[in-house]
Amino acid sequence: MLRQPHTSSREIIVANAIREVVSELRLVDPADYIALIRLESMASLSDIVMSAAELYLMPGTLRLGHGSEAHISWNEPPRIVLDLELRPKGVRVYLKLTLSADEASVELGYVAFDKPSDDPEANTLFLQQALENARLRRTPPSRAGCDTQTG
Template sequence: MKRTQYSVARVEIISTHLSEVIRDLRLVDVADYIAFIRCELFGNIADIVNSATELTFYPDTLIFGLGGEYTLDWNSSPRVMLDLEFSNMGVNAYFRLTLSAESAEIDLHHVRFADTGNSPADNTALLASAFEDARLPQFITPGKIG
């Protein structure tokens, strides 16, 4: 996607909402991701993504897009790229999450709005609302008293 002020803001929205999911995806060994991608066992990666999202998002709002790649060579740390899809409130976002030892990056490919706003800023606000609405309520367990 062409880099604009709106795409930068949209990537920031996605990144913010995926922080817990990224943390959970990093619990899986990078060798497992590479093996699953190399052997085209994308269902296994879909299960991992579903497990990583189940405590943060409602079911089927954030899913694995059945595509992925990796880079693995002698000169750098491994990188795993996973295609993800977000869908809620008539908003569909298609993006690639790149995980490495140093960072996690979002490459936004496309955003589709069933009902577009009056401006790109309205659409960006709609994306933020869709992510907020897709999040499960976070319950705080009260601690023991006395």
């Protein structure tokens, strides 16, 4: 696949947008990913991805795509590759998330805008804003009714 000049900046935007989700996905033991992938239990993998995403992103924003890979050998640590779909409002992003012992990486496959601009920079800014809008906003618990004074 021929990489476009704006692909790297979009990969950084996507990686930053799903950073917390990736941290949650890394809590799953690699052996579990390997078993689910080898047994083609895509529904279970999908549940893992949706459970991790629901903590940080609006419902339906991130989901498992159509495939996953487990790379294992005697010579190197396991590497798990998850096909993911990001669907914030107005854009669809197809990507591969690679999880290994020391790092996680994002590789964009395709980005489709509902109303694309002729300017790639404008599209990149739209992607960044759409992903920001898809983040869940956590409000601190209300302290109403709590008496903080001691008497």
